[in-house]
Amino acid sequence: xxxxxxxRRRRRAFLYPGAEIRDLPGSGARRPAHVSMEGQAxxxxxxxxxxxxxxxxxxxxxxxxxxxRLVDLMALSGGEAVRRAAADRPxxxxxxxxxxxxxxxxxxxxxxxxxxxxxxDARKVLDPDDTAARLVTVLPDLPFEETRAKLASGGSFIYxxxxxxxxxxxxxxxxxxxxxxxxxAERRVYPHGRLAAHVLGATxxxxxxxxxxxxxxxxxxxxDNRPLALSLDIRVQHxxxxxxxxxxxxxxxxxxxxxxxxxxxxxxxAMVSLPDxxxxxxxxxxxxxxxxxxxxxxxxxxxxFKLFNTALGLEVxxxxxxxxxxxxxxxRVARFTINDLHGEGRWLTIPEILIHSSNIGSAKMALSVxxxxxxxxxxxxxxxSPLGVELPEVGRPQYPEPWRPINTVTISYGHGLSVTPxxxxxxxxxxxxxxxxxxxxxxxxxPHVPVPGRRVLSAQTSEAMRSLMRQVVTEGTGGKADVAGxxxxxxxxxxxxxxxxxxxxxxxxxxxVAAFPMDDPQxxxxxxxxxxxxxxxxxxYATAGWNAxxxxxxxxxxIAPLLGVRPDTLGPVGPDGVRLAAAGGADxxxx
Amino acid sequence: xxxxxxxxxxxVLAVAAATGLFLLKYEVIALEDDLAALExxxxxxxxxxxxLRAEWSYMNEPGRLNRxxxxxxxxxxxxxxxxxxxxxxxxxxxxxxxxxxxRPLVLPPRVLNPGRADAIPVxxxxxxxxxxxxTDS
Numbered sequence: 001x002x003x004x005x006x007x008r009r010r011r012r013a014f015l016y017p018g019a020e021i022r023d024l025p026g027s028g029a030r031r032p033a034h035v036s037m038e039g040q041a042x043x044x045x046x047x048x049x050x051x052x053x054x055x056x057x058x059x060x061x062x063x064x065x066x067x068x069r070l071v072d073l074m075a076l077s078g079g080e081a082v083r084r085a086a087a088d089r090p091x092x093x094x095x096x097x098x099x100x101x102x103x104x105x106x107x108x109x110x111x112x113x114x115x116x117x118x119x120x121d122a123r124k125v126l127d128p129d130d131t132a133a134r135l136v137t138v139l140p141d142l143p144f145e146e147t148r149a150k151l152a153s154g155g156s157f158i159y160x161x162x163x164x165x166x167x168x169x170x171x172x173x174x175x176x177x178x179x180x181x182x183x184x185a186e187r188r189v190y191p192h193g194r195l196a197a198h199v200l201g202a203t204x205x206x207x208x209x210x211x212x213x214x215x216x217x218x219x220x221x222x223x224d225n226r227p228l229a230l231s232l233d234i235r236v237q238h239x240x241x242x243x244x245x246x247x248x249x250x251x252x253x254x255x256x257x258x259x260x261x262x263x264x265x266x267x268x269x270a271m272v273s274l275p276d277x278x279x280x281x282x283x284x285x286x287x288x289x290x291x292x293x294x295x296x297x298x299x300x301x302x303x304x305f306k307l308f309n310t311a312l313g314l315e316v317x318x319x320x321x322x323x324x325x326x327x328x329x330x331x332r333v334a335r336f337t338i339n340d341l342h343g344e345g346r347w348l349t350i351p352e353i354l355i356h357s358s359n360i361g362s363a364k365m366a367l368s369v370x371x372x373x374x375x376x377x378x379x380x381x382x383x384x385s386p387l388g389v390e391l392p393e394v395g396r397p398q399y400p401e402p403w404r405p406i407n408t409v410t411i412s413y414g415h416g417l418s419v420t421p422x423x424x425x426x427x428x429x430x431x432x433x434x435x436x437x438x439x440x441x442x443x444x445x446x447p448h449v450p451v452p453g454r455r456v457l458s459a460q461t462s463e464a465m466r467s468l469m470r471q472v473v474t475e476g477t478g479g480k481a482d483v484a485g486x487x488x489x490x491x492x493x494x495x496x497x498x499x500x501x502x503x504x505x506x507x508x509x510x511x512x513v514a515a516f517p518m519d520d521p522q523x524x525x526x527x528x529x530x531x532x533x534x535x536x537x538x539x540x541y542a543t544a545g546w547n548a549x550x551x552x553x554x555x556x557x558x559i560a561p562l563l564g565v566r567p568d569t570l571g572p573v574g575p576d577g578v579r580l581a582a583a584g585g586a587d588x589x590x591x
Numbered sequence: 592x593x594x595x596x597x598x599x600x601x602x603v604l605a606v607a608a609a610t611g612l613f614l615l616k617y618e619v620i621a622l623e624d625d626l627a628a629l630e631x632x633x634x635x636x637x638x639x640x641x642x643l644r645a646e647w648s649y650m651n652e653p654g655r656l657n658r659x660x661x662x663x664x665x666x667x668x669x670x671x672x673x674x675x676x677x678x679x680x681x682x683x684x685x686x687x688x689x690x691x692x693x694r695p696l697v698l699p700p701r702v703l704n705p706g707r708a709d710a711i712p713v714x715x716x717x718x719x720x721x722x723x724x725x726t727d728s
Contacts, residue, residue, distance in 0.1 A: 070612075095634075095641045108648035114638060191649035238653035239668075485671035558668055567671035570679075 096186050098207050099220070100227040101200060103234040104269075104444045110200055110214070110279070112186040112207065116169050118161045120151055125179035128152040135160070135180070138171045151179070162205055163187045188214075190279040196237055198273045198292040199230065199391075199442060202282030210282060211290060213442060215392045229444040231267035236260055239558035240270040244527060247551040248274050251532035251542070257294045257421045258551075259526040260559060263429040263515060265451045266438035268389070268422075269523070270559075271295075296393040298418035299528070302495030302544075303357045304428075304513050305414030309366055310354050310468060311431055312377045315461045317369040321468075324349035325368075327360040334406045338363050341494075341543075354468050355476035357492065359413045366412035371403050374411065380456045381427040381437060383419050388439045395420045414493055415503075421511070425526045428513050432469070432489075432521040435462040470518040481514055481549040483557045485567030489521075490514030490552060492544035497531070507531050510544035512552045522565055527551040 096112035103109055118139075125131050128151035136144050139161060150158045162185070164172070172180060188203040201212020209218035217228055240258040248256045258272040277289040284290065291297060313319045327348045331338040340358050353361035366374055378384055378399075386396045398418040400407040410416035422440055430437040435457030445451060457465075469489030472478045477492045493511045496503035511528040515521035532547045534540035560567070660666045 095637050107651070108644055111641070111645045111648075113642060113645055189645060191645055192652050195652070195654070235653055238657075242654070242657075483671070557670060561669040561671070561674070567674060569671050570674060570676040 103232045115163045115187045116182040117185045197276040202279045233269045237270040243554045253529040253532040255530040257528040263433040266440045292393040296395045298395045300495045302414040302493035304493030309412045313365045325361045325364040327358045362412040363409040371408040431465045432515045477545040481553040485569040487517040489518035494543040510548045512548035
């Protein structure tokens with residue numbers, strides 16, 4: 001092209017339009033020659049010049065665009081690099097398709113593990129009998145007949161076995177049989193087994209939540225892969241589970257409930273319901289085991305309700321601790337006679353009514369305050385409505401309608417009104433924490449952030465309840481719950497189970513609800529035993545003071561050091577507020 | 592011949608740019624391969640970490656730790672009487688060689704900083720005096 005240009009210039013015969021102003025013969029490059037043209041010729045040259053300029057401009061523009069696009073494609077990969085840089089790095093995308101469940105310290109309670117499912121493409125199977133026979137040699141738990149039938153069915157996608165271990169997969173692979181295929185899958189695993197079974201619940205083979213937290217947070221766990229931190233502390237859960245299992249075995253009880261909750265935040269640190277189950281092999285038909293007795297079952301709690309009755313008398317009735325009632329004679333209401341189990345047979349002060357667990361005194365106090373006020377007070381403590389805890393298994397309290405005087409009497413000592421054990425723990429937390437009721441939760445709350453609550457009790461009443469609960473342990477029926485150094489306070493409750501049109505004297509449900517340390521309660525603990533039996537060492541008694549109280553004592557002895565509660569055997573806290581070495585656990589951050 | 596020089600210059604530039612782009616392109620491809628390999632490695636490691644975390648949790652199941660500790664360590668759960676406050680620690684004995692006369696052998700010091708605000712000895716601040724010191728000389 002360069003040669004062409006040069007040769008044309010040499011001939012000088014023809015000038016491109018516009019060239020005459022640059023390269024005229026004899027003129028210097030710097031000094032354009034002037035050529036004058038007139039008339040038609042000038043007009044034609046002008047038109048040609050304009051056309052050429054426009055064409056050249058369009059071409060220049062096109063080449064510019066092509067050049068830019070080339071740079072874009074080659075250097076910047078057509079925007080792909082930008083897109084990729086903006087997209088999530090591999091560090092952010094999910095490994096599995098369902099979020100983990102952690103305890104409050106970041107311990108994994110439930111997670112998905114990658115695994116493979118074995119399925120058959122029966123159209124490709126050459127010989128169902130031979131294939132089934134050889135498969136059974138590798139997977140011995142596979143039923144031969146069923147497998148053979150599946151392989152002979154002709155379907156293109158039939159599950160033979162879910163969740164193979166890597167070893168099993170390798171062995172099936174080694175058989176080299178056509179028609180056997182693997183499918184990548186995930187399996188929900190619970191590393192701690194049955195330890196927190198009722199809280200976690202279970203998942204189906206397709207990893208959908210069936211019960212517990214897995215069900216309550218099913219969509220959250222399925223969509224969002226960030227782990228879900230529960231309020232449970234697995235160390236506390238283990239201690240409660242172990243102590244309660246021992247107690248259930250020792251007293252030959254049908255079941256039991258153990259609960260530990262933070263008195264100031266409503267966080268549940270441990271929730272055990274026995275009998276329990278392995279979440280990994282959940283059987284929906286085993287109703288006994290899958291029933292969460294801590295939140296779903298409602299019970300008549302017995303004398304532990306006298307705590308609320310005493311608070312009712314102090315808060316609503318306006319009584320002081322020196323007031324009292326005559327409990328020397330059985331009380332007759334309607335056609336019933338109210339008696340005392342450990343009758344003192346005299347006039348009792350309000351503290352004595354609680355310490356000696358007097359039904360007569362409690363009933364008289366409730367009657368004097370009145371049924372309507374009693375019902376309103378129990379409602380204020382959340383005992384008449386279902387709890388807002390994050391579980392699908394939530395029991396609705398059962399109470400009499402209408403609320404007759406005889407109901408006022410029986411409810412004063414915990415009969416005729418059924419609540420869940422979690423209701424008890426939550427209401428007792430409000431009694432001891434200064435009078436603020438909070439919603440119980442299974443989710444970890446941020447540490448050192450005040451949790452909003454509803455004031456249901458004056459601080460003075462709460463203070464009085466704390467000292468009364470401590471006295472029940474030091475002087476009354478709860479003596480076996482005391483743990484040296486931890487200032488346990490609580491209340492026993494022994495309820496006769498209803499059945500056969502009345503109450504059964506021999507079938508008891510004993511419970512103990514406690515808080516510690518009583519001068520500034522941090523945790524509330526409940527233990528409940530279903531039909532405990534009397535033992536020679538309990539002198540044949542099966543009441544709460546002999547089985548539930550020592551169970552709570554054993555639980556507190558195990559968990560208090562874990563939770564960093566300072567025993568008073570160490571003396572008063574120094575001015576620097578030095579913490580014990582063991583106290584770090586509760587504040588450890590979630591990973 | 593100025594025109595020719597300009598043309599040659601542009602030609603050389605064009606060839607250089609083409610070569611440069613060509614080399615750059617291949618370098619980018621190689622880097623992308625490296626990146627993909629790294630990303631595969633990261634994904635593999637993350638899967639492994641995920642499985643290992645589950646295994647770690649399984650191995651740390653409190654019941655299992657309990658059994659292992661009972662079998663191999665002879666440890667028991669902490670009880671209140673096994674705890675001691677920092678205040679109960681004895682003071683550090685004075686450095687050897689200085690004065691071997693008053694060498695305290697006390698376990699719980701009976702008097703801590705009388706008249707001072709802090710009951711716990713602060714490092715670098717000497718206690719006023721320690722009463723009831725038994726000496727071995």
